[in-house]
Every structure is written in structure tokens, then in C-alpha cells.
Amino acid sequence: MKKEGKEQIWKDYQKEIPDNDFFYVRSCIRQNLFPASEVIFLKILREELGRNVFETPHHTTCGGIGYHSDIVPMETMMTIIARQFSLMTEAGFENYACSCITSFGLYSEVLETWHHFPKVLEKVRKDLKEATGREFKLPKTLSHASDVIYKVRHEIAEKAKYKLINKHTGKPLKVVEHIGCHYSKMFPNKGVGGAEYPYVLTGMVEAWGGEIIDYPERRHCCGFGFRQYLVQANRGYSLANTHKKFESMEPFEPDMIITNCPGCPFFLDRWQYVIAETEGKTYGGKNQGIPVFTYEEVAGMVLGYDPWDLGLQVHQIAVEPLLDKVGIPYNSETKYLGLDGKNLGKPELPKNICSC
């Protein structure tokens, strides 16, 4: 294909990402699973890059997990989201940025619904006004936090202390990127690169020195799937999804995995432990897993932040082998110390996979 033609097609897969003044909302579960990711996002944007990011403690859940579990009705969920937009309106912002992929999918779904069914929007405005006295404007732009990091990826690269390069071989790290399904599979024009060629994480990895692996099950679900995981009897399906991906990526010998969703890093990380403890199989060499990171954690790593300030000690799969490859220093003695310096206690070690 001619380069001009390729560029023309690629334009269809782009989205508008603002450069500054974000109304940022956190995820319900990421703060528990990957406790430092959102703090690092704010630190990078505010302190490293001087951007204006506003967040409010009045923000609540978007209702996404309840909605996708068929517990929260759509009307309720839309009113919850309308209230979030009212918080943005009151704060005087127009650029909505959310940390969670589930929320991002929900916001996209709601905005699309209101676009096609204005009467539904009017009903939600009326319901919110009657219930809370609040009013709201629709956001001018909707970004996922990974869109924002993608936008500033070259600025981060300029300030980076480390690159995603194996210091022993001098070659780029082989990275598996995994996009959360709700980022662009539902509404392809809402994500960078659409559903077919999502580029949001690939762009970051390439800017920071790594090399992306294109393996057969690259676009397969991580295995979260809400109902598959929430009901214990269905968890075998969730595990089967993750297993399928790992079997597919194993021959390419990836050094690490980068993700942009709350569920994906959790399942790609923890299911490696479950597979190792139930089947004795590991994917990162003998008794070793493949370390899994959020994009904020990877950004923090290349910027030279202390790995334990990034919350990497709460990962199931040991991150130390990857830190050693890049040459990022860490202190094993302080791994399990809390922010107040007190010892958090060491976790029980698994038998079949290294976690320290």
C-alpha cells in the first residue's frame, strides 16, 4: 500500500485527545488491585509535565460492575453517570478523563445512547434534577487515562531515565500489549487505532524503547468477562481465556505485559499463579511468570521512580527479573514496607511459581 493511502486510512482510527485541563475520575477496583497506578498518573501529569488535572472526592462508582452483572438497571446507571457529569460541570471542566476501561465503555455507551435518543437524555436530566437538584453539560471530550498518557508519551520519553531495553543484550524488551475489551471493541472510533489496530499501548511501548509482540491471540479477552468471574462455578471459563492467551504468546518469549484495564492486569497476573498451582505450568521460564504492569507503572518505571512506590510489590508475579533486565535499582529490604515505614508482612510464597 502507498504510504499516502495508509496515512489516509489511519486518520479514520484517530480520536481527539485534549492536551490539558482534565476532570479525572478514579476506578473502583484499581486502587485495591494496583494501588499506586492512579497516584502515579496524577504525579506524572501534574508534577512532571505541569498539566492541570482536577479530581473530587464526591465522585462515586459509575455502576459498571453492577450493570454488567445485570444488577444495576441501565436507567439507574445513566443517572449515576449524569451525576458524575454534573460534578464536572460544577468544577468548570469539559475534558472528562477516566481511569477505568469499564467506566470508559459505559460513558461511551451512554453518550452514544443519548446522541441517538434525545428523549432518554431529557428524562435522565429530569430524574437527576428531581433526585439531587443537579444539572449537567455533556463533556466536550471523553478520554481514557491511557489516551492521555499516549498523548504525552514522547514528553515522558524525553524525561525518561530508563528505556525498555535489555541492558545485557542491548535489544528492545519484547512486550505483549493487552487492550481492555471495553476500550475500543464496543465503539471502535472512541479508541486510538480502533478495534482492529489499537495503538494506544503500542505507541507508549515504542516511544519508550520496547518492541511489541504480535501473537495470534493478541485481541482475545483477558478472561475477566464479569459473569464468568463473579460466579465461582463459571471461573473455569475465565481461566480458560487467560490460558489460551498465554499458550499463544509463550513461543514469542515475552519479557513483560502492559495493560490499560483494571481487570486485565489482575487476571493476567493472578491466573498465572492459579495455572502454576493447579497445573504446574509457568510461562516465563522455569518457575518464573511473565510480569504484568499497568501503563502508569511502566511510565513510572522509565521515569525512574522507586519500584515499591509504584506498588509493584503487590503483584503476584515477581517483577525483579524485569527490573534487573532494564537495570532499574531496587532494595529488597524495603519491598514490604508501607508508606509509613512499618512492615506490611510478607505474603505466603507459592510453591510452583516465583513471587519474590
Place this chain on the structure above:
Amino acid sequence: MINFGYQRNESATLDLDTTHSELYKKLLDKEPSAATCISCGTCAATCSAGQFTDFNLRKIMLLCKRGDMQSFKPIINRCMVCGKCQLACPKGVNTRNIVLILNKYLHAGKISK
């Protein structure tokens, strides 16, 4: 090895061109509420028969959608039709009628119109 209470399902592929979906279509025709089942498993969790046998309505519904009648034919008549599953179902599915319809079809070979 640790027992987590579940095991990885083997990878399976469904060929929609050869899937026998006529039973599920007939079931929907006779009992439309079957379409609202979300496979939550509440029916199976509350099932008295399931405590003592391998009867599992959630699994039967899944196999029915896949057209795999032979897999649930041996267990469908283990239901006592007590209706506890129907009381517990969050979507109001008429589960008793589903069992009766499937049972009738698998024994009589057809569903009466």
C-alpha cells in the same frame, strides 16, 4: 496442587453452521422467559436435587443453547419440580416449565404445539 474450587475449562469451538439449535428455539417459543436467563447459577445453587445428584439447570441451559441434548438427557429427569429455583431466579425465569418442556421433548421426542 491447590484446589481453588474450580478448574480450567478445556478450550471448545462451536460451529454455528452445524449446531442443532431447534430445541432451544422451540423452548423459547413455548417459554419466552428462557431468553432472559443470565446464567448466574442461582437456580443451581438453590437446587435441592443438585445437592444429591449432578442435576444443574444452569449447565442444562448452556448445553441446550449449544444443541448438546445427549449430554443433559441423562440428568434432566432428576429435577423434583419443587420450584425453589423459580423463587430464587433474579430474572423471573419460569424454570419449572423449562424443565418440564425439555423433559417432555427428550422423552416424547417432540414438543406439542
